[in-house]
Amino acid sequence: MMAPTDSPIVHIACRGISPFIFLIGLYVFFHGHYSPGGGFQGGVLMAATILLLRLSLGTGLSQVVMPASITLRLSAVGVLIFAGTGVITMIFGGDFLDYHFLPLPWLDPAYLRYYGILLIEVGVVLTVMTTLIAIYDDLLGY
Numbered sequence: 001m002m003a004p005t006d007s008p009i010v011h012i013a014c015r016g017i018s019p020f021i022f023l024i025g026l027y028v029f030f031h032g033h034y035s036p037g038g039g040f041q042g043g044v045l046m047a048a049t050i051l052l053l054r055l056s057l058g059t060g061l062s063q064v065v066m067p068a069s070i071t072l073r074l075s076a077v078g079v080l081i082f083a084g085t086g087v088i089t090m091i092f093g094g095d096f097l098d099y100h101f102l103p104l105p106w107l108d109p110a111y112l113r114y115y116g117i118l119l120i121e122v123g124v125v126l127t128v129m130t131t132l133i134a135i136y137d138d139l140l141g142y
Contacts, residue, residue: 005056014056022049029125033117039124046125047132054136068142071134078126085119 005011025045032038054062086096094101099116100109107115 005058010056014052018049018053021052022046025049029121032121033114039121040128042121043125043128044132047129050129050133051136054133066130066133068134068137071130071137075127075130075134078123078128078130080123081126082120082123085116085123089116 022045025042025048027042028037028045029039029042032042050062050066053065085099085102088103089098089101090096092101092103097116097120099113102112102116104112104115
């Protein structure tokens, strides 16, 4: 277990900047359809926010934000979302990750691709964010 830092400057700076880093991560994630970025980059920024809190507050208090017991579970959920989207398209007659074959008949093909990509990016962001946090926790021995 890592002890929190004694510096009030580090506490205030990390707690003040963490929401903005997380918000930038969300922006990169949601804007990934239209510009460079997406699930991986957004997941890294969101993980960096949690790791910054772990470094400044210590592992005890920062476990409230993202408990170590849930990180691997969320990582598995992200992989299941990614793989499940691809398998569903294969079940309905398409290729792996061919979003046109998602079983949502009320949506136009353009929207099917949009929501298919969004599902994939949700899986990627969950997997990347929680895996990086789990690696940090494992290296720390927590």
